[in-house]
Amino acid sequence: MGVYDLILRRRSIRQFEPRPIERQILENIVGAARLAPSAANLQPLEFIVVDDETLKKELLRCLKWAAYIAPLGNPEPGHEPQAYVVTLVDCRVREKGYEYDVGAAMENMILTALGEGIGSCWLISVDRPRVIELLKIPEPYKIDCVLALGYPAEQPKVEELRDSCRYWKDPDGQFHVPKRKLDSIVHFNRF
Ligand SMILES: Cc1cc2nc3c(=O)[nH]c(=O)nc-3n(C[C@H](O)[C@H](O)[C@H](O)COP(=O)(O)O)c2cc1C
Structure with a gap:
């Protein structure tokens, strides 16, 4: 499928099938972020892939879904995301102006996932202090956003x-x- 067709099909997905995502596919998704455009090619972003069952349960509690219709957009039991990518900024590389890089990396990941039939939701409503503790994220990294991933159970x-x-x-x-x-x-x- 061409990129424009993928873009026409892409929607934020918040209900997922209980089917795991292969590690290789998760690596390809982050590989697509790695190759995204980056201002001055500084590449300030790093990524934590979360596919561990216990961590996924905890991480889900740190996210807010579809604020306009909350709680109707929350993933229902049995339809939770199968993996997450937490997008980090290395503040030693860039303290501000990294948001463009984040946007390019996120869209690369979203479209790469969709090319594999995997839906996603980009989330910025994240309880950052809790996630920093949960994933043991050291200074000087900060969490920008999270990408939730899984095979879609809604259209x-x-x-x-x-x-x-x-x-x-x-x-x-x-x-x-x-x-x-x-x-x-x-x-x-x-x-
Ligand atoms: C920067 C950014 C932050 C977002 N944060 C959230 C979020 O915290 N929770 C959520 O459920 N959706 C979030 N979304 C998804 C938007 O709600 C969604 O993109 C928008 O409603 C349009 O729907 P579409 O993605 O299907 O086109 C975010 C999207 C972007 C681009």
């Missing part, structure tokens, strides 16, 4: 954004994601 739908950017779940549990129309964001040649 959120894109719809045209009308008056609200809030995603929502209908009574059948279908997740809806409003997106702005192309002609409301694109300008050719002049504004």
